[in-house]
Amino acid sequence: MGLMIEGILSKYFTVYTQKEVLEKYSIDYGYLSPILSSLRKIPKALIKIRNEEELKTLMDLVNEYNFPIIPRGNGTNTLGETIPIKDDSVIVDTTEFKGFENKGTYIITKPGTEFNDIGIENLPVVPTSFNIATIGGYVAGGSLGFGSLRYGAVWDNVREVTVYTPRGRYTLKGSNVYSVVQAAGTTGIISEIKINALRRPRKVSVARRSFNSLKEAIDKALELIDSAEFISIRNKAMASVIEPYYSWGNWNLIYGINEPDLDTSIPLKEIVTTFAGAYFTVVNKTKVNYASMDITLDELEKLEGIKCLIDAELAKSRNKYFSHTYFLNYTYLPNLNSSKFDLHSFRVNDRVEDDRLKKMISFKKLVDPEDLLNPGKLVTDS
Numbered sequence: 001m002g003l004m005i006e007g008i009l010s011k012y013f014t015v016y017t018q019k020e021v022l023e024k025y026s027i028d029y030g031y032l033s034p035i036l037s038s039l040r041k042i043p044k045a046l047i048k049i050r051n052e053e054e055l056k057t058l059m060d061l062v063n064e065y066n067f068p069i070i071p072r073g074n075g076t077n078t079l080g081e082t083i084p085i086k087d088d089s090v091i092v093d094t095t096e097f098k099g100f101e102n103k104g105t106y107i108i109t110k111p112g113t114e115f116n117d118i119g120i121e122n123l124p125v126v127p128t129s130f131n132i133a134t135i136g137g138y139v140a141g142g143s144l145g146f147g148s149l150r151y152g153a154v155w156d157n158v159r160e161v162t163v164y165t166p167r168g169r170y171t172l173k174g175s176n177v178y179s180v181v182q183a184a185g186t187t188g189i190i191s192e193i194k195i196n197a198l199r200r201p202r203k204v205s206v207a208r209r210s211f212n213s214l215k216e217a218i219d220k221a222l223e224l225i226d227s228a229e230f231i232s233i234r235n236k237a238m239a240s241v242i243e244p245y246y247s248w249g250n251w252n253l254i255y256g257i258n259e260p261d262l263d264t265s266i267p268l269k270e271i272v273t274t275f276a277g278a279y280f281t282v283v284n285k286t287k288v289n290y291a292s293m294d295i296t297l298d299e300l301e302k303l304e305g306i307k308c309l310i311d312a313e314l315a316k317s318r319n320k321y322f323s324h325t326y327f328l329n330y331t332y333l334p335n336l337n338s339s340k341f342d343l344h345s346f347r348v349n350d351r352v353e354d355d356r357l358k359k360m361i362s363f364k365k366l367v368d369p370e371d372l373l374n375p376g377k378l379v380t381d382s
């Protein structure tokens with residue numbers, strides 16, 4: 001069957017099958033996790049789509065010939081979301097499917113557009129990988145980012161999303177976007193996104209405060225929570241690895257406030273230490289083990305005394321504050337009433353809350369019952 005698919009695709013697309021190309025597209029930033037990188041299979045072929053017509057042609061072929069495809073942006077996700085785990089996958093590169101329009105209060109964009117094309121000052125939430133990621137990859141695979149404390153998660157800001165699936169084209173609105181956002185391309189290839197827009201100052205002032213106890217740091221964070229642009233709480237070990245040139249206390253707050261004229265203000269583009277940015281940079285440098293948990297703010301104080309590097313990034317999702325928390329070089333994790341966010345699992349099921357997951361699964365059953373879109377990543381029979 002393999003050869004046949006390449007032959008069929010080559011009638012409509014340039015098909016890349018060179019060994020080096022397939023090697024490169026078999027891995028993403030999930031290489032960080034030995035568990036994820038050990039699962040990868042070499043894909044059958046790579047194609048690139050540039051517009052809706054090509055996407056429609058591709059989906060007609062998938063529907064007719066039943067071959068697995070994996071949509072891909074720049075491959076900067078750290079969760080193995082674009083790593084093929086089934087044989088004979090075709091990688092579908094969307095990075096040349098570009099273009100956007102800024103309408104003031106919202107932006108309409110194609111998936112391959114990059115953050116620097118749109119300008120990060122125009123978007124409510126951006127990943128700290130904004131220099132290297134596509135907006136389609138972020139909407140399909142991302143969760144939080146710079147801006148999440150004030151404006152919520154990616155799924156809070158996507159107003160509409162259009163996807164192509166083996167069963168046709170769908171435009172989803174309101175809470176129906178949950179079927180696609182963070183579903184890792186398992187429920188359709190995104191052709192268009194309508195996302196909230198705003199205009200923020202190009203600079204933000206960053207402050208650093210040290211405390212003896214975690215409780216003091218949390219109390220100060222709660223004081224700032226409604227006015228800050230971002231808040232990170234880091235213990236000494238974590239803060240010292242990320243910014244070695246400061247002298248840190250037991251617990252530290254690093255936060256941004258919207259006062260662009262202060263001496264401490266720096267361009268937005270230099271704020272790259274939050275969310276995945278911090279853990280990725282530190283783990284890449286130190287090769288230690290890592291995990292993350294989403295913890296409610298009233299449980300956060302229980303992290304006092306745990307011996308490892310801790311980074312608590314405060315965020316909001318669907319109007320609730322919580323801490324997206326990273327643990328590096330740990331021997332045990334606290335037993336808290338937290339929600340799952342497994343950094344070593346390729347399964348969407350291991351990082352999405354139940355109600356959003358339900359929406360993904362029921363849409364998946366409708367549009368892709370054969371599991372051809374990023375197969376194996378969304379488990380529907382749990």
Ligand SMILES: Cc1cc2nc3c(=O)[nH]c(=O)nc-3n(C[C@H](O)[C@H](O)[C@H](O)COP(=O)(O)OP(=O)(O)OC[C@H]3O[C@@H](n4cnc5c(N)ncnc54)[C@H](O)[C@@H]3O)c2cc1C
Nearest residue numbers: 073074075076077081128134137138141142143184185190
């Ligand atoms: C240094 C660093 C910092 C990061 N910071 C953050 C952060 O702050 N917040 C955060 O959430 N993440 C962060 N990430 C991970 C993040 O999810 C990605 O950087 C980004 O969202 C992925 O964009 P990409 O274009 O590389 O997508 P890829 O990695 O190529 O793809 C991501 C997922 O989207 C799917 N996909 C891609 N394009 C489409 C499409 N057109 N239609 C359907 N599905 C598609 C893929 O199949 C995959 O499942 C960070 C990563 C790094 C390395």
